[in-house]
Amino acid sequence: MTDGDWDLLVIGGGITGAGVLLEASRRGLKALLVEQRDFAWGTSSRSSKLVHGGLRYLAEGRLRLTRESVREREALLRDAPGLVEPQGFAFADYGASRRKRRSFLAGLAIYDFLAGRRERHWVDAGGFAMLAPNIEQAGLQGGIRYMDAKTDDARLVLRVLDEAREHGAQARNYVAVDSLLRSDGRVIGARLRDARTGSIHEVRAPLVVNATGAWAGALAGQGSAPRLRPLRGSHLVLPAWRLPLAQAVSLMHPEDGRPVFAFPWEGATLVGTTDVDHADDLAGEARVTRAEFDYLLNALRAQFPQLHLEDADVLATYAGVRPVLDSGSHGAPSKETREHLVWDEPGLVGVTGGKLTTFRAIALDVLAHVARQMPAWRPDLSPQPVFAPGFLPRGPRGVPAALLLRLAGRHGRHAQDLVDGAQEGELEFVPGTLTPWAELRWAARAEDVHRLEDLLLRRTRLGILLRAGGAEHLERIRAICQPELGWSDAHWEAEQAAYLALWRSHYGLP
Structure with missing residues (x-):
């Protein structure tokens, strides 16, 4: 890491930092990324695993964010087969007003238009019961089906990092930033500590990117970071045989009307998510509380009453902390914006907020700010394929x-x-x-x-x-x-x- 100077030092080994490293290295910058824990240790291995266009954002009138998300979803589906996969979603209708149903279907028509798709969305009660077996039948009028996508979020981070390495970048986990180095008021690098050996190194770079997400405000020696509202999203994992689903099922929680989903993932069924303020120390790992566990399990019991789901049916739980910008309104957590924010000072560009789906767009926005501080670097920041075209490996006879x-x-x-x-x-x-x-x-x-x-x-x-x-x-x-x-x-x-x-x-x- 200390062998020579770098053009760019990226701090943070989640999806945002990985995306910045890839987009910078493929445009000729000599770039290094460091992560104080393991790659994807934080939010980027604890997300809801969805690569989605943000249908909720469309309902909230955030057309720009929806359009960006849909386009990035389509790019990932095109460029990352085998890692990002289509996922159908089904939403049951138990007698919603015709006006509400028409509004939902109109929104999906816009959603499809933004993605260049055209699909049939309404399914009658019999068809819906086939899409979502074991769902509550009483009062079922039919349902709405639409397409999004899913991924393994941690593997996505690792694939992006490897693609960056193919372009000459380097990435190191278990290397923490003790402080930023400054000269005449400008950031010129960082003092790094290897968590495995305890050794200290100084790395110099004309530009440093703080891509530490929910931890953006904790970097010693930086200027004023935006105010964040860390929000915890918790999830349950159940065996597929205990909650069998062919489609993802979206439902409204019977207690407060918040959306909850369950979908097939990696041979199991994933259930999420909560959206609550996270007051614990960010230095520790997030965990699911008993209240959140009960909240999610109660939603499943209401939607799938005949399955009689119990605590013991849950294989595992996990929780992640989302880097959400604090509007200062003290309103419901789900109302806070999921858009990202980039800020800068001499020698430093910071980024936080945003969504897993839009990591490439976020990275290009960061690099636009970097370019303003590096006049000699004139990159083409138009989007490129997320990954280089790949080839299927050859396996022994009989391998699927x-x-x-x-x-x-x-x-x-x-x-x-x-x-x-x-x-x-x-x-x-x-x-x-x-x-x-x-x-x-x-x-x-x-x-x-x-x-x-x-x-x-x-x-x-x-x-x-x-x-x-x-x-x-x-x-x-x-x-x-x-x-x-x-x-x-x-x-x-x-x-x-x-x-x-x-x-x-x-x-x-x-």
């Missing part, structure tokens, strides 16, 4: 094409190496998931894993897809990954104990 597409989407240029490195039986799925064992081997070998939680919560998502965080599979995971990581027995056992303790306190039932 869907698995090869998945690996290409998540691992890009490394997919063939992953397949070639798989040992006997490792292209089979970990039971109850869509994750092949080979992804664990590749992550341990080549994806900057420094903690067991990196492997099981972000490189793969086994920690939230399996009961008890995958404890029953840890023996085989150890056999695959310990030699690749080069950890001693004592090191593995310490990491395993730390991971299981973290899972119980932050990913289990509250």
Whole structure:
């Protein structure tokens, strides 16, 4: 990191920082990204996993944000097959007024127009019951169906970072910024601390980007950051057999009318989300409260009463903190804007807010501010394909094409190496998931894993897809990954104990 100067130092290893690193490096800047924890450790591995155009924003009259989101969704669907996938949504109608139904359908027509699509949205009661089995039938008039998309958010971050590295960038996890370096009132770099060794380094760059999201105000030595209102979004994960869905189901919570969704994800069913003020210390991990757990489970019980869902049906929970701009209105959290904000001072550009879906547009906005402070750099900031065209890896006979597409989407240029490195039986799925064992081997070998939680919560998502965080599979995971990581027995056992303790306190039932 300290070998020579950099054109750009990016602080923050979530989707926003990764996007800035990619868009800067593909336009010729020598760029370095540092993340104080693991890549995607914060909000970008704890989102609702949706790549969506923001139908709610359209209803609120935010046409520009909706248009931008829809276009970015379509770009990701085009450029990231196997990683970003279409997801149908179904919204049940239990006798809403014709006027309200017409308004909803008119909004969807605009939504389709912005995306260049044209689809049929109204489904009668019989058709809707087929889309959403087990849904409450009493009073069902039919429903509305529309298309959005979903992804594995942590893998999206890792793919963006790898694409940036292909363009010459570097990215380092577990490297924290102690303070910014200044000269004559201008930021000229940062003082970095390696969390693994404790060593201190100074890195110089004419421009620094603060892309730390909800943590934007905590960077020592920076100027005035915008006021943020950290909002917690919590989620439940259930086995697909316990809550089987062919489509995502959107429903209005019976207590307060807020939208709640459930949809098939990675071989399980994901349920979310809450939107509450997060008052805990941002240095710690967010966790689901008992009140949020009950809130989400009660929504499912109301929509799927015949399933008789109980606490024990939940495999795992997770919560993330959204970097939402504070309007100062002290109104409902869901009313705060999800638009991003860029601010700057000499040598520093900061960015916060925004959505997972629009990370490319946010990055290009950041680089427009960077360019104003770098007169000699005259980039073309028109959008480019999110990822370079890829190729399906060649697998052994009998390996499903869907698995090869998945690996290409998540691992890009490394997919063939992953397949070639798989040992006997490792292209089979970990039971109850869509994750092949080979992804664990590749992550341990080549994806900057420094903690067991990196492997099981972000490189793969086994920690939230399996009961008890995958404890029953840890023996085989150890056999695959310990030699690749080069950890001693004592090191593995310490990491395993730390991971299981973290899972119980932050990913289990509250």
